[in-house]
Amino acid sequence: MREINAQDITAAVKRLCMEANSYLPGDIKERICKCYENEPWDLAKNILGIIKENYEIAEDKYVPICQDTGVACVFLEIGQDVHINGNLEEAIHQGVREGYIEGCLRKSVVRDPLDRVNTTDNTPAMIYYNIVPGDGLKLTVAPKGFGSENMSQIKMLKPSDGLEGVKAFILKAVEDAGPNPCPPIVVGVGIGGTFDKAAFLAKKALMRDTNVRNADPFYADLENEMLEKINALGIGPQGVGGKTTALAVNIEKMATHIAGLPVAVNINCHVTRHKSIEL
Amino acid sequence: MEKRVTTPLTLEQVKDLKSGDSVLISGVIYTARDAAHKRLCELAAQGKPLPFDPTDSVVYFVGPAPAKGDQVIGSAGPTTSYRMDAYSPTLIALGQRGMIGKGKRSPEVVAAMKEHGAVYFGAIGGAGALLSRCIKKAEIIAYEDLGAEALRRLEVEDLPAFVIIDCEGNNLYETGRKEYLESIK
Numbered sequence: 001m002r003e004i005n006a007q008d009i010t011a012a013v014k015r016l017c018m019e020a021n022s023y024l025p026g027d028i029k030e031r032i033c034k035c036y037e038n039e040p041w042d043l044a045k046n047i048l049g050i051i052k053e054n055y056e057i058a059e060d061k062y063v064p065i066c067q068d069t070g071v072a073c074v075f076l077e078i079g080q081d082v083h084i085n086g087n088l089e090e091a092i093h094q095g096v097r098e099g100y101i102e103g104c105l106r107k108s109v110v111r112d113p114l115d116r117v118n119t120t121d122n123t124p125a126m127i128y129y130n131i132v133p134g135d136g137l138k139l140t141v142a143p144k145g146f147g148s149e150n151m152s153q154i155k156m157l158k159p160s161d162g163l164e165g166v167k168a169f170i171l172k173a174v175e176d177a178g179p180n181p182c183p184p185i186v187v188g189v190g191i192g193g194t195f196d197k198a199a200f201l202a203k204k205a206l207m208r209d210t211n212v213r214n215a216d217p218f219y220a221d222l223e224n225e226m227l228e229k230i231n232a233l234g235i236g237p238q239g240v241g242g243k244t245t246a247l248a249v250n251i252e253k254m255a256t257h258i259a260g261l262p263v264a265v266n267i268n269c270h271v272t273r274h275k276s277i278e279l
Numbered sequence: 280m281e282k283r284v285t286t287p288l289t290l291e292q293v294k295d296l297k298s299g300d301s302v303l304i305s306g307v308i309y310t311a312r313d314a315a316h317k318r319l320c321e322l323a324a325q326g327k328p329l330p331f332d333p334t335d336s337v338v339y340f341v342g343p344a345p346a347k348g349d350q351v352i353g354s355a356g357p358t359t360s361y362r363m364d365a366y367s368p369t370l371i372a373l374g375q376r377g378m379i380g381k382g383k384r385s386p387e388v389v390a391a392m393k394e395h396g397a398v399y400f401g402a403i404g405g406a407g408a409l410l411s412r413c414i415k416k417a418e419i420i421a422y423e424d425l426g427a428e429a430l431r432r433l434e435v436e437d438l439p440a441f442v443i444i445d446c447e448g449n450n451l452y453e454t455g456r457k458e459y460l461e462s463i464k
Binding site (some may be wrong): 065 | 299303338341342345347353358359382383386402404405408409410411413425426427428454457458459
């Protein structure tokens, strides 16, 4: 049995919140640069150039890349041989509170979806627990902006809709979103499971390095095909037209019921932020 | 080449702005998001004056991050505009000439823009760190309780944006995409 103190979790979450909001992951930066080089449409290229300059300023000055510093999505992979000393859930919220206040990050969370009073410290975090073998603890903080979150969709397809139905639904979600989620976007897709599991898979897909394809060659090919199809839509950066609508498509799948084919599409903007640490 | 736009934004200036133009905006603009728009429209419904003069005004749909160190304001890029669609026609009728945001607008907003002469600018979503550098002065003038959503008066210099929808209703989201797709045929 390994002991981990709750205070260490607070400190890690705090640091991850601050760093994730200023430092764009390397794979996303590479993709923006590559798309900039390959973009034939002038206005689209200008916009990609400004997007590049923006993340460089954020990194250099250690300020948020985007003012929507998101709701803090915190993913934990907890080894089953780990014991936490203290209150785990409160330790995570405290890390978010300290990170968002000290980091001068925007407080974007309301306590109730209908009375809409701001909690003023960006808590609570959205927490996702996963129990795994071993005695490790991996923490990932992904600040999720809502311009893109609002453009996400889920649908319970019929098994007879099949692969073509899945492809059509992914394209529909991107088409419906148009310029709203700040393209170029990263598209997370969850296929299978239950209503809620499909949505979770779509979010989990957005955590994957965009240079890593699905381990299953069938789904890796589907990711490549959908990226090509999405970029053929011509929506372009910020919706002004162009070749660069999406930077990547990541798909996660799992088993499902004989009667169902759930599909969820979770959209991220070009500020696809996540940072992890292993304690 | 960019067109320079200086506030207050007059009807004459608006008529000269065409969908697809790149612009640099300078002068005084006001920030408002969902919650501030709701309150502004409640005041308008009661016939009460707004916290700023809407005549020839430009409103930026933004909820900035807090200032850090010696910053005037934190990162400050546009938020998605469709959430303001329910409110914009009321403000346009009161004299608002310009809106800065990102994303689609409703037919009702476009109709009000055409009727009264207003323009919709798109700033680059997700470029908040860069855009905040164009803001030289910022002060809260109302609704401080709303935090990031408070109503602010900003003085901006050369804020880069594009004319998405002009006062004739031409829409860059439609024409830009169509022209690009035709160019690769």
